[in-house]
Structures are given as C-alpha cells and as structure tokens.
Amino acid sequence: MPHDVSLIALFAVAFILASAFGYVASRLRLPPLIGYLVAGALMARSVPGFQADAGMAGQLAEIGVILLMFGVGLHFSVGALLAVRRVAIPGAVAQIVVATLLGAGMVMLWGWSLGAGLVLGLCLSVASTVVLVKALEERNALGTTNGRIAVGWLVVEDLAMVLVLVLLPALAEVLGGQAPGGGHAAERGLLASLAITLVKVAAFAALALLLGPKVMPWILRQVARTGSRELFTLCVLTLSVGIAFGAAALFDVSFALGAFFAGMVLNESDLSHKAAQQSLPLQDAFAVLFFVSVGMLFDPSIVVREPLLLAGVLFLVLIGKSLIAFGLVMLLGFPVSMALTIAAALAQVGEFSFILAGLGITYGLLPKEGLSLIVAASLISITLNPLAFSLAARLAGHIHGHRSLGPRLETARHAPLGHLERELEQARLRAEEKAAKHRTLSPQELAERFPMFAVLTHDERELVMLYFHPHHVRPGERIIQKGAKADAAYFLSSGEVEVDLGRARRIKLKPGDVFGEMALISGQPRSANVTALDFCTLLKLTTSDFREIMRRFPQVRAPLAELAAARNEMNRRQAEEPDPRDLAS
Numbered sequence: 272m273p274h275d276v277s278l279i280a281l282f283a284v285a286f287i288l289a290s291a292f293g294y295v296a297s298r299l300r301l302p303p304l305i306g307y308l309v310a311g312a313l314m315a316r317s318v319p320g321f322q323a324d325a326g327m328a329g330q331l332a333e334i335g336v337i338l339l340m341f342g343v344g345l346h347f348s349v350g351a352l353l354a355v356r357r358v359a360i361p362g363a364v365a366q367i368v369v370a371t372l373l374g375a376g377m378v379m380l381w382g383w384s385l386g387a388g389l390v391l392g393l394c395l396s397v398a399s400t401v402v403l404v405k406a407l408e409e410r411n412a413l414g415t416t417n418g419r420i421a422v423g424w425l426v427v428e429d430l431a432m433v434l435v436l437v438l439l440p441a442l443a444e445v446l447g448g449q450a451p452g453g454g455h456a457a458e459r460g461l462l463a464s465l466a467i468t469l470v471k472v473a474a475f476a477a478l479a480l481l482l483g484p485k486v487m488p489w490i491l492r493q494v495a496r497t498g499s500r501e502l503f504t505l506c507v508l509t510l511s512v513g514i515a516f517g518a519a520a521l522f523d524v525s526f527a528l529g530a531f532f533a534g535m536v537l538n539e540s541d542l543s544h545k546a547a548q549q550s551l552p553l554q555d556a557f558a559v560l561f562f563v564s565v566g567m568l569f570d571p572s573i574v575v576r577e578p579l580l581l582a583g584v585l586f587l588v589l590i591g592k593s594l595i596a597f598g599l600v601m602l603l604g605f606p607v608s609m610a611l612t613i614a615a616a617l618a619q620v621g622e623f624s625f626i627l628a629g630l631g632i633t634y635g636l637l638p639k640e641g642l643s644l645i646v647a648a649s650l651i652s653i654t655l656n657p658l659a660f661s662l663a664a665r666l667a668g669h670i671h672g673h674r675s676l677g678p679r680l681e682t683a684r685h686a687p688l689g690h691l692e693r694e695l696e697q698a699r700l701r702a703e704e705k706a707a708k709h710r711t712l713s714p715q716e717l718a719e720r721f722p723m724f725a726v727l728t729h730d731e732r733e734l735v736m737l738y739f740h741p742h743h744v745r746p747g748e749r750i751i752q753k754g755a756k757a758d759a760a761y762f763l764s765s766g767e768v769e770v771d772l773g774r775a776r777r778i779k780l781k782p783g784d785v786f787g788e789m790a791l792i793s794g795q796p797r798s799a800n801v802t803a804l805d806f807c808t809l810l811k812l813t814t815s816d817f818r819e820i821m822r823r824f825p826q827v828r829a830p831l832a833e834l835a836a837a838r839n840e841m842n843r844r845q846a847e848e849p850d851p852r853d854l855a856s
Contacts, residue, residue, distance in 0.1 A: 281327055285563045286556075288314055293559075302402055302653055304621070307559050308646055311566020334512065335561030336626055337530040338554040341511040343400075343429060344534025345547050354698035355423035357691060358609075362599045363427035366617070369595050370396035370587065377583050383638070386446030390631035391641050393435055395587050395648065397428040399621020402653055406616070406660055416692050417612040424596075424613055432623045436525045436630065441468040443634035468523075475522040479514070479532040487533070488540035495545065496819075498734045504549045510537065511550070527626060558622075565625045565646060573643040580640075584648045589655065592617045604687045607670050611663035618659040619652040620645060720783045721762055723830035731824060738820055739810040744803040751801035757790030760817050766807025771800040779804070785834060791817050 292306030292313075352359065374392025379385065403425055407413040413422070442465075443449060487510055494506040511533050518529025537543050574581060593614035600610035628645050631637030717732050718725040724732055742761070744750055750761065750768060763784045770778045770786060780786055790797050791814055812820070821828060 278327060281331070282560075284314055285310070285560055289559045289563055300657070302405055304399075304402070304562055305650055305653055307562035308566040308569065308650060311563035312569045312571055312646075313566075314563060315567040315569075331557065332561040332564035332629075333526060335557035335559075335564075337512055337515045337526050338550070338557050339561065339622060340433075340527045340530040341515075341534040341550070342547070342554050344531040344536075345538050345543060345550075347426070347531075347535050347538060351419070351698055352423055352426055354694045355420045355691065357687075357694075358420055358600065358603055358605060359423035359427045362596065362603060362613070363424045364431065365599055366592065366595050367393070367396045367428060367431055370592050373591055374587055377587065381580060383641075384447050384636075386443075386448055386636040387631075387638060387641060389446065390439075390627065390637045391584075391645070393432070394624040394628050394631075394641075394645050395584060395620060396592065397432055397621075397623050398425055398592075398617045398619050399623070399649075399653070400425040400429060402619055402621050402656060403616045406656060409657075410660065412612075416688070416695060417609050419695060420609060420691070421613050421616040425616065429623060432627060433528055433531055435627060436527050437472050438465070438468065439627075439630055439634065439636075440523075440525070441465050443636060446636055448631075448634040448636035471522045472524055472528070475518050475524055475529070476532065479518075479536055483532070483536035484540075487536050491537065491540060491546065492737060496734070496737050498730075500549065503545070504553070507537075507546045507550045508553065525630075561622075561625070565629070565642070568639065568642050569646040570639070570643040571647075573640060573647060577640065577644070581644060581647055584644050585651060588620055588648050588652050589618050589659075593659070605691075606688055608667040609688070611667045612660075615656070615659040615663040619656045620649045621653070624649065720764065721785070722783075723785075723827055723834060726826045726830060727824060735820060735824070738812060738816040740813075742809040742811040744807045744809065746803055746805055748803045749800065750803060750809070751787055751797050751799070753797050753800045755797045757787065757794070757797060758814055760788040760791050760812045761786050761801075762810040762812070764808040764810055766803065766805040768807060769802050769804050771802065773799070785831075788817070788831065 288310035289307045292310045293303035294306070296303050296306035296309075371389065371392035374395045375385065375388030378388035378391050383391075400422065403421060404413065407418045407421070412418040490510070491503075491506060495503050497503075511530050514533040515526040515529035518524045518532070519526050537546055540546070596617050597610045597614040600613055601607065624645050625642075628637055628642045632639060632642060715729075715732075717736060718727070724735060727735065739762070744766075753771075753773075763780055763782055763786070765782050768780050768786070770780060772778065786801055787797075821831075
C-alpha cells in the first residue's frame with residue numbers, strides 16, 4: 272500500500288481476535304475479558320504477516336484507561352459508599368494492607384526488590400468490580416444487601432488504587448525505580464516529594480470540584496441542546512480525555528485520576544445518564560484495546576518456567592485474600608453469609624491490577640515477569656470465580672442449617688446487619704429524592720401532560736426536555752408578580768396554582784396547564800399575579816429558551832395558539848361576570 276496502515280491493521284487485528292475469543296469465552300459462560308487477554312497474547316506472537324506495535328498499542332491502551340476511569344467516576348455514588356462504610360472502608364483497607372504485605376513478603380523470598388514486592392502485592396490485593404457485578408447479576412444478587420456491600424467493598428479498593436496511582440510516581444525512586452520525568456525524589460527527600468505530589472493533587476481536586484460542577488454540566492447541556500448526538504458524544508470524550516490530559520500536563524497527576532474526577536463531577540449532572548449512554552460504546556471499544564494490549568505483554572511460558580511463582584500468586588488470590596476478607600467481616604460482627612459473599616468476590620484480579628502493573632513496569636519497579644504472573648492469575652481466577660460463588664452459597668446454606676453454627680454465626684449477628692440494611696434503605700431513598708429534584712418528565716410524559724408537544728417526535732421531545740428547568744414551589748409562594756417583566760413561561764407538572772386577574776376574579780390551573788407564555792409572546796409586563804395553592808412542580812422555560820423552541824419547532828405554535836385562545840376566552844368570560852364586591856354593595 273502507498274501509505275502506512277499500521278494503526279488500521281492494529282485496530283483490525285485487535286478487534287477481530289477480541290471479538291472471536293470474547294465470543295468463545297462468553298459461550299463458555301466466562302467473562303469476555305478472558306477472551307480479550309488471550310487475543311492479545313496471540314496477537315503479539317501468532318498472527319502471520321502482522322507485527323504488533325507495542326508502543327502504539329500502549330498509547331491506545333492509555334486511552335482505554337482514561338475512558339475506563341471516566342466510567343468509574345461517572346457511576347460513583349458517594350451516598351451508596353457511605354451507607355456501607357462500616358463494613359467496606361475498614362474491611363477493604365485492612366484487607367489491602369494485609370494482602371499487600373503477604374504478597375511483598377512472598378516476592379522478596381523470590382529475591383525480588385521491596386518495590387517489586389509492594390507493587391505486585393497491591394496488584395494482587397484488589398479485585399475486578401466489573402467481574403463482580405457480572406457474577407452478581409447472573410445470580411440476581413446485585414440488589415441484595417450482601418451484593419451491595421460486596422460492590423461497596425470493591426469500590427473502596429478502586430479508590431485506594433486511585434490513591435496508589437497518585438503516590439507511586441513520587442515513591443518510585445525511593446523504592447528503587449526510576450522517577451518519572453527525570454525527577455530526583457531521593458535528592459529532594461521522601462517527605463518533600465510526597466508533599467509536592469499531594470499539593471498538586473489537592474490543587475487539581477479543588478479546581479475540579481469547585482469549578483467543574485458549574486462549568487462542565489453547563490457545557491454538556493448547551494451541546495445537548497443542539498440535538499446532535501455525534502457532537503454530544505464528542506463533547507463527552509473531550510471532557511474526559513481533555514481533562515485527563517490537562518491534569519497530567521498542568522498538575523503532573525495521572526491520566527487515570529484526571530479522568531476519574533471528570534466522571535465524578537459529571538455524575539452530579541442531570542445529563543450523566545446520557546453521557547454514560549453515549550460514551551459507553553467508545554469506553555467498551557478502547558477498554559477492549561486496553562485488555563488486548565495487556566495480553567500482548569503476557570508471556571505464556573511463565574506457566575512452564577515459573578510454576579512455583581504462579582502457584583504462590585494463585586494461592587494468595589484464591590485462598591489468601593478470601594480468608595483475610597472472611598476473617599475481617601466476622602471480626603466486624605456481621606453474618607457468615609456476608610463474609611462468604613465478599614470472600615468469593617475477592618477471589619480474582621482484574622483491570623486495576625493491570626493498570627498498576629503497567630505503571631510499575633514504566634517506573635522500573637516491577638519486572639515484566641510480574642505482569643505475566645498477574646495476567647495468568649487473572650485468567651485462572653476469573654475462570655474459577657463462578658465456582659467460588661457456588662461454593663460460598665453452599666457453605667452458607669450448610670452453616671445456616673447447622674444447629675449450633677447457624678445461630679452463632681448467622682442469626683445472632685443480625686443486629687448490626689439490620690442497622691446496615693436501614694442505612695442502605697435510607698441511602699436509596701436519598702438517591703431517589705435527589706434524582707426526583709433533577710428529573711422533569713420523560714418524552715412520553717411530556718406529550719401526555721402537555722398535548723401541544725404531542726406533535727413532536729420522541730427525539731424532538733427529548734431535545735425539548737433539555738430546555739426545561741425544574742422549579743419547585745411551596746403553598747402560598749408567589750410565582751409571577753403583576754407588572755413584572757416577563758422572563759419565563761411555566762408548565763405546571765404537579766400541584767395547583769391560582770391566577771389573580773384582579774377585581775376578585777381568580778382562576779385555578781391544574782397539571783397540564785401553561786401560564787406566563789402570553790407575556791413572552793406579546794412582550795408586555797405581567798398582567799396577573801400567580802400564586803401556588805399546593806406544593807407544585809413546574810417546568811420553567813426562560814424567555815430565550817421559549818423563543819428558541821418556537822423557532823426550532825414551529826409545529827408547536829398552532830397548539831400553543833389554541834391554548835392561548837382558550838385562555839383569553841376564559842379571561843373574557845371572567846371579565847364579563849359582575850364583580851362580587853359590587854353585588855355585595
């Protein structure tokens with residue numbers, strides 16, 4: 272060919288092999304992730320006429336990490352995490368510390384350095400949230416108390432790994448590796464390096480959390496109003512990749528941390544679900560490339576060359592972590608069924624282990640054999656994970672039915688569990704209440720409650736919803752003041768309002784009615800007072816947004832004119848009726 276097509280070839284071969292082996296893994300009732308790793312291993316060694324560019328694959332994998340972490344932040348729920356904090360936070364932190372120390376001790380017995388031991392121990396101490404969620408969904412256990420606690424436990428592990436990704440560059444040289452960017456952490460001193468790193472992270476976090484919630488959702492909403500799906504998707508990618516790159520360039524923090532904060536800030540937007548939906552295909556595509564690139568670095572001969580090392584790693588992943596988690600949950604006073612669920616959830620390693628291992632190799636802390644051991648352990652442990660859950664369920668049933676063990680290990684520990692379940696229920700109610708404040712209507716509900724929008728298509732109504740601002744008022748609250756400048760129209764979604772036309776003439780409006788639009792059309796000051804008679808939910812349209820909708824969707828003008836005509840006729844009849852005060856005199 273007359274031009275270089277190495278990037279196209281990389282995409283084509285990666286997706287073809289990943290699709291094929293992912294399908295095979297799925298048919299074997301295994302997570303497709305296993306197929307992606309196998310595809311990468313074959314791609315690096317066994318594809319005739321194809322020479323994989325590991326450097327290019329690594330950069331594509333970095334994009335995968337960014338989008339993966341963006342998705343983690345986009346689905347991160349502080350409320351759900353706080354609800355399980357009594358178990359998840361102390362349990363996960365203690366389990367990571369103990370498992371890391373055991374892993375580091377085991378590795379140092381092999382003759383590896385302390386830095387390699389700590390990195391490998393950290394990689395093995397955490398599990399894949401993606402694998403856990405899939406396992407729980409298959410058992411219809413994702414919404415159960417044990418399932419939600421297990422997910423919360425792994426979320427804490429993910430957050431701990433985010434912190435490790437922040438601190439590892441500052442500690443790399445001290446641990447015997449190579450400091451990034453030619454830094455001299457050892458010359459500056461450990462405390463100075465840590466202080467500088469934490470100050471940079473704090474500055475980035477403050478900027479992201481203070482400025483981000485005001486700017487990012489606004490940008491997303493303005494782009495969404497254009498009605499262009501590709502532009503909205505591009506905006507989501509710009510925010511995720513752009514903030515990740517800017518965080519790395521300006522604050523020297525990892526791409527992963529920048530992307531996580533971008534997702535976490537957008538999570539507070541009422542468009543977060545749309546952002547997740549639109550970016551999901553690209554997240555999935557580049558996540559596949561990430562796992563394929565990890566597989567490309569996997570050396571299958573490690574299974575034959577170092578069987579004892581692999582056996583030690585598997586023992587820590589399959590047995591060690593599970594026993595540690597089981598003991599910690601029991602020490603915290605919770606039932607054995609919860610302890611067994613979390614133990615089974617931790618008997619595998621996944622995506623964060625690969626990210627951390629790659630960083631360890633980059634900084635010269637972890638030898639490449641370490642990544643091969645981690646990938647081999649991941650392949651085996653994820654394959655065996657369904658068996659771990661089955662064994663946990665059988666063991667829990669056996670203990671529950673035992674005369675002496677059941678009451679002591681299960682029933683007697685229901686008091687702290689009951690308190691935890693109440694906190695989970697409160698967290699769920701708070702989440703629903705928060706969602707209700709941001710929610711307006713679905714496109715279908717919009718057409719049902721306001722027939723003027725029934726002339727629009729589903730996609731057009733979905734676009735119209737982006738212009739509405741939810742507005743909640745209390746009984747007795749004045750919504751519109753007579754004589755004031757017209758600045759908005761109001762669509763009454765729930766509740767009841769009263770329109771005071773003067774001279775003791777009043778009309779009541781109910782859900783489905785619109786008010787305030789006539790002043791916008793005529794440009795005249797408000798002609799009546801409007802007061803809430805009940806707790807009301809209004810959909811507010813500013814003057815500019817109202818005119819924009821009329822311009823973009825002229826088919827709405829006719830139904831609105833009919834509504835206005837009916838309103839004028841009602842007002843005329845009210846005006847022709849005698850004033851009650853005149854009759855009284």
